[in-house]
Each structure stands twice: as structure tokens, then as C-alpha cells.
Amino acid sequence: xxxxxxxxxxxxxxxxxxxxxxxxxxxxxxxxxxxxxxxxxxxxxxxxxxxxxxxxxxxxxxxxxxxxxxxxxxxxxxxxxxxxxxxxxxxxxxxxxxxxxxxxxxxxxxxxxxxxxxxxxxxxxxxxxxxxxxxxxxxxxxxxxxxxxxxxxxxxxxxxxxxxxxxxxxxxxxxxxxxxxxxxxxxxxxxxxxxxxxxxxxxxxxxxxxxxxxxxxxxxxxxxxxxxxxxxxxxxxxxxxxxxxxxxxxxxxxxxxxxxxxxxxxxxxxxxxxxxxxxxxxxxxxxxxxxxxxxxxxx
Amino acid sequence: xxxxxxxxxxxxxxxxxxxxxxxxxxxxxxxxxxxxxxxxxxxxxxxxxxxxxxxxxxxxxxxxxxxxxxxxxxxxxxxxxxxxxxxxxxxxxxxxxxxxxxxxxxxxxxxxxxxxxxxxxxxxxxxxxxxxxxxxxxxxxxxxxxxxxxxxxxxxxxxxxxxxxxxxxxxxxxxxxxxxxxxxxxxxxxxxxxxxxxxxxxxxxxxxxxxxxxxxxxxxxxxxxxxxxxxxxxxxxxxxxxxxxxxxxxxxxxxxxxxx
Ligand SMILES: [Fe+2]
Numbered sequence: 201x202x203x204x205x206x207x208x209x210x211x212x213x214x215x216x217x218x219x220x221x222x223x224x225x226x227x228x229x230x231x232x233x234x235x236x237x238x239x240x241x242x243x244x245x246x247x248x249x250x251x252x253x254x255x256x257x258x259x260x261x262x263x264x265x266x267x268x269x270x271x272x273x274x275x276x277x278x279x280x281x282x283x284x285x286x287x288x289x290x291x292x293x294x295x296x297x298x299x300x301x302x303x304x305x306x307x308x309x310x311x312x313x314x315x316x317x318x319x320x321x322x323x324x325x326x327x328x329x330x331x332x333x334x335x336x337x338x339x340x341x342x343x344x345x346x347x348x349x350x351x352x353x354x355x356x357x358x359x360x361x362x363x364x365x366x367x368x369x370x371x372x373x374x375x376x377x378x379x380x381x382x383x384x385x386x387x388x389x390x391x392x393x394x395x396x397x398x399x400x401x402x403x404x405x406x407x408x409x410x411x412x413x414x415x416x417x418x419x420x421x422x423x424x425x426x427x428x429x430x431x432x433x434x435x436x437x438x439x440x441x442x443x444x445x446x447x448x449x450x451x452x453x454x455x456x457x458x459x460x461x462x463x464x465x466x467x468x469x470x471x472x473x474x475x476x477x478x479x480x481x482x483x484x485x486x487x488x489x490x491x492x493x494x495x496x497x498x499x
Numbered sequence: 500x501x502x503x504x505x506x507x508x509x510x511x512x513x514x515x516x517x518x519x520x521x522x523x524x525x526x527x528x529x530x531x532x533x534x535x536x537x538x539x540x541x542x543x544x545x546x547x548x549x550x551x552x553x554x555x556x557x558x559x560x561x562x563x564x565x566x567x568x569x570x571x572x573x574x575x576x577x578x579x580x581x582x583x584x585x586x587x588x589x590x591x592x593x594x595x596x597x598x599x600x601x602x603x604x605x606x607x608x609x610x611x612x613x614x615x616x617x618x619x620x621x622x623x624x625x626x627x628x629x630x631x632x633x634x635x636x637x638x639x640x641x642x643x644x645x646x647x648x649x650x651x652x653x654x655x656x657x658x659x660x661x662x663x664x665x666x667x668x669x670x671x672x673x674x675x676x677x678x679x680x681x682x683x684x685x686x687x688x689x690x691x692x693x694x695x696x697x698x699x700x701x702x703x704x705x706x707x708x709x710x711x712x713x714x715x716x717x718x719x720x721x722x723x724x725x726x727x728x729x730x731x732x733x734x735x736x737x738x739x740x741x742x743x744x745x746x747x748x749x750x751x752x753x754x755x756x757x758x759x
Contacts, residue, residue, distance in 0.1 A: 243604050249646035251704035271603035277508055284603055309515035312598035315605055316518070316562045321510050321544075329504040353558065354551035357510040358543035422557050 212237055212266060212298060212410075213451040215476045218458060219259065221252065223465045228255035233263035234469055239455045242291040242300075243271050243284075260295055266410065266455065267297040268379075272337060273313075274347060275320045275330050276306035285340050292343050299409060301346040301379040302337070304330060304370060319352035322359035322366040327373065334374035346377035346409050351387040351416075351427035363388065364399055371407050378404070381412035382444060383427065383457075386437045390425045396440055405448045413441055413475065414457040430460030432471055441475075442482035451483050506541065513538040513548070517555060518562045521596040528556065566591055566608065573609040574636045580626065580687035593621055606644070613637045628677040628689050635679035638671055638698055639706045645669045654757025658746040660729030660739055662758040664722040669700040670754050672719050673708075680708055699754040707752065718742055728758075 214236035219227070227234070238259065245256055269288070272280060292300055305317040320326045338345040349367055361369075371378055389396040415431035418424075433456070441454065456472055513535055517523045527534045531552045535545035548555065570591065571578035581587040594600075599615040600608055615621070616630045623629050648668045655662065673696040677689040680696060695716035698708040711719070714737055721731035732742040749755040 244606070247646060248606075248644050250643050250700060253644065253647070254704075271605065273603070275507075276511065277504075281603065306511055308601075308603065309511045310598075311601050312515060312519060313600045313603060314515065314518055314562050315565055315600065315608070316558060318511070318514060318518075318558065321507055323506065325504050326507045329507050354554035355547060356514060357506070357540070358547045422553070422560075424554065424557060426557075426561075 212264065212453040215413075215454045215456060215472050215479050216266065217456050217468060217472050218268075219256070219265075220458065220462050222462050223468070224252055224255040224259070226465050228258045233259075234465075235263070235472060237264040237266055237453060237455075239266045239268050239457075240295075241270050242267050242288050242295075243269060246287040246291050265295050265297060266453065267292060267295060267300045268348075268455075269300060269302045271307065271313075271315075272302045273307040274302050274304055274333055274337065275326065276308055276333075278308045278311060280337070280340070289340070289342055292341065297343060299344045299346050299377060300341055301348050301410065303350045304334075304347040304367065305350045305352075317350045319350070319354065319356045320366065321357040322355060322361050322363055323357065324360055327361075327366060327369045330370045331373035334370065334376055338374070338376060344377055344409075346379040347371075347374075348379035348381050348412065349384050350381070351384045351391075353391060353424055353426075363392075364403065368402075368404055371404055376407070377409040378407040379410045379412060380405075380408045380444070381414070382441050383412065383414040383416060383433065383437050386440055387416050387425045387427050397443060400440075400444055400447070405444070408448050408452055410452055411441060411444075411454040412457055413437060413454055428460055429457045433475065438475065438478050442478055445479065445482040454479055506544070509538060509540055510544060513540055514555065514558070518559050519595050519598055521592050524556065524559060528552075531555070562595065563588075563591060566595075569605070569608055570612060573640045574612070574633050575684060576682040576687040577629065577633045577636060579684045580629075580632075581622070583687075586622065590622060593619070609637050609640060626688070628679070628691075631675045631677050632679050632682055632687070632689060635673070635675065635682075635696075638673065642669045642671065642698055642700050642706055643704075645700065651756050654759055656750065656757055658728055658743045658750070658755075658758050660732075660743075661727055663725065663727055664746060665756045665759055666723060667699055667754055667756055669698075670723070671696075671698045672711075672716060672723055673698055674716060680710070697749070697754060699752075702753040707754070709749075709752070709754075715741075715745055718745070722746070 216237035216239055217235045219238040219240045303317050305320060307314055307316060307318060320330060334345065334347060385396050385399060389399060413433050414429045415433050416425050417428045417431055419426050456475060458468060517527045531548040532545040535548045578587060581590050594612060594615050597615050597619060599611045613633050616633055645668060651665055654665055675694040676691060678692050678694050679689045682689045695711040695713055696708045697711055697719060701707045714735060717735055718731050718737055721734060722728065728742055728746065729739060732739045746755055
């Protein structure tokens with residue numbers, strides 16, 4: 201079953217790549233898209249001009265794109281500016297992105313923006329607040345809204361529930377789709393000592409419409425795995441993607457995120473190709489030993 | 500009716516103080532629970548702050564490192580100057596502490612930095628040119644990204660006394676008390692001296708800045724305000740020929756779209 205408000209049968213599948221500034225000129229000059237789709241942050245494009253902007257627009261006109269926002273402070277309290285919402289709506293219509301995603305976190309408070317993905321308290325009150333904000337944003341958007349699970353390094357305040365329960369309750373309460381960031385699950389499992397597969401097993405995987413996958417780094421001085429998006433994806437995260445895909449039971453699109461130490465386009469495309477292979481193997485019914493392609497998730 | 504999420508709000512406000520306030524690190528580091536108590540957090544939430552002390556402080560570093568790339572990208576010479584003086588981190592700290600970053604667009608961090616320098620005067624006792632240097636550095640970024648305009652129709656290519664000038668939307672007629680355009684990574688301190696520049700994006704999409712005489716700058720200012728070419732020249736006692744020649748050359752460079 202597809203949750204209400206999320207599309208089914210979109211043409212997006214396979215492994216896409218986040219479109220980044222250093223690659224724009226090269227990608228724009230290509231005859232055809234080198235990836236099944238790109239992902240782009242609308243707020244980095246709207247209201248801009250000049251050479252790079254022209255390159256972005258050329259690429260968006262030619263290639264399929266998914267949109268992913270970084271700035272709505274979904275779990276926060278600050279009101280969304282009218283022109284920000286108007287610009288976002290216009291961009292979503294122009295690009296025909298099938299959905300739009302944001303992180304389930306907060307970034308700004310009292311008008312001051314930290315531009316950091318900050319953790320929500322895992323409380324009943326914060327569940328209700330997140331549901332309210334998700335519904336408010338959904339009502340403003342012309343396409344279904346998905347939220348993304350974030351990497352969190354600390355609990356904010358005394359938790360009344362687990363992160364897993366928190367996410368599941370917001371997903372159900374807001375009745376929205378899920379952008380499952382598989383690397384964030386892995387990073388959290390390392391930092392908070394839980395088993396990533398066990399964590400995923402009880403989750404509402406039927407709500408997943410897209411995956412994120414990325415690299416991270418271990419910081420010795422902080423004794424923390426930080427979600428840097430600054431390195432290639434490691435094998436355990438690829439394996440986790442392969443484990444979850446058949447359990448989702450649909451060929452949902454996977455997006456490779458790279459935001460720091462961005463390599464040459466060729467290198468990134470080679471990483472994408474390797475991930476695509478792993479994706480195809482995971483979704484090949486003959487090679488799946490899990491629940492098969494029946495379409496429903498476990499648990 | 501939804502209950503106001505007071506506990507959530509108090510927790511977020513507390514973390515925002517830890518991340519942004521200049522004394523956030525020392526106060527929170529000394530006693531996280533007291534930090535929470537001062538912000539009316541529940542007892543159990545105070546205890547959670549203490550439990551996650553070092554990891555919450557990591558968030559403070561993350562907020563700072565998120566500015567490490569964009570700010571020096573936009574302000575390379577300001578950054579070089581302050582880094583060399585060992586003041587860059589203090590500058591970023593004071594900037595964050597002012598809570599001047601308000602827009603949800605990441606790119607707006609750059610103009611917010613310039614506006615904060617102007618409003619706070621930070622560092623300008625020691626480096627009186629700091630604001631002007633940062634302003635000029637930001638102008639380049641702003642011009643390179645300035646929204647494209649629909650092409651203008653029915654414009655003449657030759658300037659005449661009774662015509663108005665149509666400038667490219669990226670044109671900025673700038674006046675500084677320092678030779679900001681001569682700053683470099685090796686020598687980020689510009690010399691004092693009245694400096695007039697016309698900055699714009701050329702047809703190839705590149706940033707350009709032409710040095711102007713004070714007269715030429717005043718003349719272009721009048722043209723930008725909507726005076727006819729002849730009126731602007733007359734008001735300044737400038738030979739019309741000089742004005743026409745300047746406009747003709749700016750048209751060739753792409754700063755002037757044409758004349759109407
Ligand atoms: Fe992600």
C-alpha cells in the first residue's frame with residue numbers, strides 16, 4: 201500500500217547523484233545525462249543568475265531531477281517566509297519533481313539560523329509538533345512531501361522514546377513519505393550502539409519513496425562518526441542498502457550524496473556505477489534471499 | 500487545538516544559545532545542568548544536557564566548521580588578513596553570536612556577514628578598511644550570481660545627449676576610501692585613497708571592475724539615477740564628449756546595454 205500523499209509509479213529508480221557546483225560546466229556540456237537522475241536543493245538555484253545558473257538550468261531542462269531542501273527547519277518554530285515558499289513552489293512546478301524532501305530536524309530558533317541539522321527531542325510533545333509542521337508544509341507544496349531521518353550525535357533533552365519510535369510516530373501521524381538515509385541509520389547505529397538492521401526491521405518501510413546513501417568519517421577526538429558526505433560510501437553501508445531494498449520491495453531511487461572533498465566527476469560517476477550494480481543485484485529476485493518482491497515490508 | 504510545544508521550544512532555545520552565544524562554550528562547558536536550569540529546562544532535561552555534554556559541544560564545532568568553506572570562499576582576502584592575525588575564529592564567533600544569520604538561504608550568510616561588519620564595527624579600530632574590503636569581495640560574488648534579465652528591445656547602440664542610459668542589472672557604481680581592488684592574498688591590506696569603481700558582469704559572465712575618475716563616477720551615478728546623458732554631463736560641468744566616450748566604451752564592454 202502506498203501512503204496517501206505519495207505517488208506511485210514514478211519513473212525514478214536506480215542510483216542518482218547530487219548535482220554539485222564543481223561539476224556543472226562539465227555536466228552541462230554533455231549530450232545526455234550521465235545518471236538516471238540528479239538531486240538538487242531548490243534554495244541554491246532560485247533567484248540566481250550568471251554562468252553557473254545557466255548551466256544548472258540547462259541540466260534541469262535536459263535531465264530528470266529530484267528536489268531536496270536544507271533550510272525549512274521542519275521541527276523548529278520559526279515561520280516560513282512567504283517568498284521562500286513561493287520560490288519553492290515555483291521551482292517544484294518548473295522541475296516537475298515528483299516529491300520534495302526535507303530533514304526531520306530543526307536549524308533555526310528565534311529567527312537565528314544555524315544552518316545545522318539539529319536533533320529533535322524524542323518526546324511526545326515533539327512528535328505532535330513535528331506532525332503539525334509537516335502537515336503545514338505539505339499544505340503549501342504542490343507535490344508530496346517526504347522527510348528524511350538525520351544523523352544525530354546527542355539526544356536533546358530527556359528522551360521519552362527511541363529515535364526509531366519518534367520517526368515512526370511522525371511518519372504515521374503526518375501520513376507522509378520517507379526519505380530513508382541509509383548512511384544516517386548506520387552513523388546513528390555506530391554512535392548510539394544499536395543494530396542497524398534490527399532498527400530498520402520494525403520501521404514502516406512501505407512509506408519509503410527514496411534512499412540517500414553517503415560517506416562519513418570517524419573523528420577520534422570526539423569519539424564520533426560524523427556524517428560528513430566527504431568520502432566514498434563504505435561497504436557496510438552499501439550492504440545495508442542491499443539488505444533494505446528487497447524489504448522495501450520496490451525499486452525506489454537511491455541518491456548518492458557528496459558535499460565535501462568533492463572528487464572529479466568521473467570518479468563520482470564510477471562510484472555511482474558501482475552502487476548501481478549493488479542496487480541491481482539487491483533487486484534481482486533470483487539473488488534475493490529475503491522477503492522477495494512482494495511489495496510489503498516486514499514487521 | 501494543539502498545545503504550544505513549550506518544552507521543545509525551551510530545549511531548542513537552550514541549544515541555540517550553546518551554539519551561537521560567544522560565552523556558550525565556557526558557560527555550558529562549566530556546568531551543562533546549570534546552563535539548562537538558567538533557561539528553565541525541566542530537571543530531567545538538565546540531566547540529559549550533562550549526559551551529552553561533549554557531543555552537544557561537538558554541534559558547536561559543526562556550526563563553525565559549516566562556515567569555514569563559504570565565508571573564505573566569498574571573502575578570501577578578509578579571511579587571509581584575519582587568519583594571519585589569529586582573529587578569524589574570533590570574528591566568526593562574534594558574527595554567530597550576533598545572530599545576524601537569519602535567512603533560510605545559505606547563500607545569504609555572505610551579505611549577512613557584510614551587514615554585521617557594518618553594524619557592529621567589529622575589527623575596524625585595528626583595520627579601518629575591513630568593512631570596505633569585505634564589501635568589495637561580496638560584490639564580486641553578488642554580481643556573478645545576479646539574476647539574468649530578459650533582453651531589452653529597441654535600444655540604440657550609440658550614446659547621445661538626449662538619451663537615457665540602460666545599464667546592465669549587475670552594474671554597481673562603487674566608492675571606497677581604500678584601493679580595495681588591489682588587495683590580494685599576500686597583501687590583503689589595501690592602501691588608503693579614494694577609489695571609484697564600476698563593477699559588472701560582462702557578456703562572457705565574468706566579473707569586471709573598471710577604475711573611474713571621481714568625475715566619471717559622479718556622471719555615471721546621475722545616469723544610473725535616470726538623468727539624460729546631456730543633463731548629467733552639464734550638471735557636473737563635464738565635456739559631453741568625455742561622457743559619450745565613456746558610455747560608448749562601457750557599452751562595448753557590456754556594462755551598458757544601450758540607449759533610449
Ligand atoms: Fe541525506
